Amino acid sequence: MKILHIAASLAPEWGGPTKVVLELTEALVAKGVVVSIFAPVQRGEAAKIVRPEGVNLRLFEQGFLARWWAGYAPGLARAVAQEAGKFDLVHIHELWSHPHLAAYRAAKKSGRPYIVTVHGELEPWAVNHKALKKKVYAALVQKRILQKAAVLHAITDEEVNHIRAFGVDNKIFMISNGINPQEFQPLPARRELAQLYPQIAGKQVLLFLGRLHPKKGLDILARAFGKVARERDDICLLIVGPDSDGYQTEVARILELEGVLDKVVFAGMLTGREKLAASGGADVFVLPSYSEGFSIAILEAMACGLPVVITRQCHFPEVATARAGLVIEPEVGQLAAAMEQLLGDPQLRQEMGGNGQRLVNEKFTWDKIADQIRGLYEAALKQGAK
Numbered sequence: 001m002k003i004l005h006i007a008a009s010l011a012p013e014w015g016g017p018t019k020v021v022l023e024l025t026e027a028l029v030a031k032g033v034v035v036s037i038f039a040p041v042q043r044g045e046a047a048k049i050v051r052p053e054g055v056n057l058r059l060f061e062q063g064f065l066a067r068w069w070a071g072y073a074p075g076l077a078r079a080v081a082q083e084a085g086k087f088d089l090v091h092i093h094e095l096w097s098h099p100h101l102a103a104y105r106a107a108k109k110s111g112r113p114y115i116v117t118v119h120g121e122l123e124p125w126a127v128n129h130k131a132l133k134k135k136v137y138a139a140l141v142q143k144r145i146l147q148k149a150a151v152l153h154a155i156t157d158e159e160v161n162h163i164r165a166f167g168v169d170n171k172i173f174m175i176s177n178g179i180n181p182q183e184f185q186p187l188p189a190r191r192e193l194a195q196l197y198p199q200i201a202g203k204q205v206l207l208f209l210g211r212l213h214p215k216k217g218l219d220i221l222a223r224a225f226g227k228v229a230r231e232r233d234d235i236c237l238l239i240v241g242p243d244s245d246g247y248q249t250e251v252a253r254i255l256e257l258e259g260v261l262d263k264v265v266f267a268g269m270l271t272g273r274e275k276l277a278a279s280g281g282a283d284v285f286v287l288p289s290y291s292e293g294f295s296i297a298i299l300e301a302m303a304c305g306l307p308v309v310i311t312r313q314c315h316f317p318e319v320a321t322a323r324a325g326l327v328i329e330p331e332v333g334q335l336a337a338a339m340e341q342l343l344g345d346p347q348l349r350q351e352m353g354g355n356g357q358r359l360v361n362e363k364f365t366w367d368k369i370a371d372q373i374r375g376l377y378e379a380a381l382k383q384g385a386k
């Protein structure tokens with residue numbers, strides 16, 4: 001089985017989809033699948049891209065129009081048009097991008113079936129972001145691409161509903177994302193984080209890990225942290241992740257108005273052992289998103305034994321079912337109450353952290369997910385090109 005994956009980006013700053021594509025393809029290779037990835041890259045940044053073991057990775061420099069059309073890379077479009085017929089199936093990741101359209105056209109021309117993983121791109125918040133442009137593009141081509149796929153891949157049950165609401169009645173498989181839990185054990189000792197950021201020493205740490213983007217609910221987090229931390233000196237908020245379009249400035253402004261900016265550390269993007277140290281030194285993971293596909297950061301936090309506070313819009317009901325954390329609405333009062341509850345109850349934190357680790361190991365490893373994705377490919381090949 002030879003599969004061509006098409007990604008909108010593999011830059012670390014792109015977030016969850018990058019990690020999913022890299023780790024899923026590596027897991028598929030371990031299952032005997034022959035895998036290639038075609039992806040665009042910004043000039044001079046190829047050295048930053050992780051190369052998954054056993055995967056044929058080809059990167060194509062983005063063109064000038066990439067500032068308006070995500071991933072625009074004429075070289076990629078030419079290559080996929082030439083090469084698609086050499087594969088059994090084309091697997092397209094995310095929507096709206098130039099590589100997405102190029103892969104669709106190449107698959108149709110070569111008579112190869114293709115599947116699309118939506119990656120949360122049809123979340124109501126996401127659809128309403130730059131809504132006019134997306135509405136026009138959807139009418140011109142995006143709905144047709146989804147409708148003509150051999151099958152579609154949703155990463156949550158709620159995403160199935162979002163695809164239907166978009167007006168697509170194609171066959172959908174729901175298969176979640178995964179991680180490699182062994183990467184998170186053992187964690188660095190708590191003191192390593194304090195050595196990196198001395199102001200954290202001796203304090204309880206709330207950890208946010210993700211892109212600093214409006215959809216992540218950092219405005220809610222800043223105001224909720226203000227309610228919790230204003231009269232306390234024993235807690236700290238650690239914000240880890242790349243800044244998206246200068247949004248850190250807005251978050252810092254809110255924190256300053258709340259009078260708690262001095263109790264917050266903006267660490268920027270962390271990788272490797274420093275990223276592990278952030279989880280090893282934290283007490284609670286917080287992700288109050290307005291919109292998510294299926295957050296890899298939540299899985300990683302649970303693999304590290306952290307209790308999690310997430311919003312319903314993270315579409316991870318198993319957190320509540322397994323008692324691995326607290327699921328709330330994206331509202332300041334609810335978030336503040338949830339953080340205070342966990343900060344004040346170390347036994348509950350330990351219990352929820354252990355529950356989360358078990359949940360990840362039982363259901364969300366790439367080894368298990370790759371078997372399901374291979375079954376998805378078999379179903380798509382049986383369906384054939386439309």
